[in-house]
Amino acid sequence: MAGTRWLDDGEARMWRAFYEMRRHLDKAIERQLADAGLSTADYDLLVPLSEAPGDGLRARDLANHVGWDRSRLSHQLRRMEQRGLLTRRECPSDARGTLITLTPAGRRAVETAAPGHVETVRRHFVDLLSPEEIDTLTAISTRIRDNATDT
Template sequence: MSEPRWLDEREARVWRSYVGLKLHLEAELERRLVRDGGLSSAEFTLLVPLSETPGGLLRARDLGRMVGWERSRISHQVARMEKRGLVVREECPEDARGSMVRLTEAGRAAIVAAAPSHVEAVRSLFFDAIADDELDVMAGAFERVLDRLPCDVG
């Protein structure tokens, strides 16, 4: 077994900053979503692709792939959202074993109400702290890291 490639001080600083950023940014975005829109981040995560799909209808497994969630997580979250009237499940016409998830009018109203304050939070907490000339550098770095990761999330 080879010697580990330990992080140098600069790499450790970047890594600790990333871990802290991820933790605190996600927590603050969740707090604001609940406060301003009455939605959890999990609900918002599923409502976005549903609201962007014609007819607001997606196969559950496709929705799971889109957000990187496993089947059981999708199933449990959709069940919670059904109880709140945000979505309904329907039978899949092509496969009796599959199910479809449809955005309800209440779900559409919830995402429409929550989106403006959410995008403002993303802008104020993240993008306003980044200089314009840093955006392309960051995008390139993030894309290179993403390209190294397995694409089979969920």
């Protein structure tokens, strides 16, 4: 406890800017998706479902894909099912499983929201970066993400 290595000025400035940047970016994306009648949680689920082949995805696989726990996913799926965006039915190969499939309305919702979403990501993020910065940020992000396996 005695020897805490506090952040120096440059590190602290970076951490603070990074923290605030995330907040602004989230806000911008949430606002845009809200205009399309979706939350980020909705969109996070709709995208992998829209890209899945044929029968949709098992809840388990969807959970792994977006990194949620089963409980959160279950609640969110129930609400989205009630809104008519997707359907749940029994999984034929494993009776414990649930197969999630987009309804036509669900597919329409993603496809309607997607262009505006990409545009927002561009205007508030990607288009503000040089090619070198994109490379650096890819390297940084994957390194930090993959580091989380320990502790």
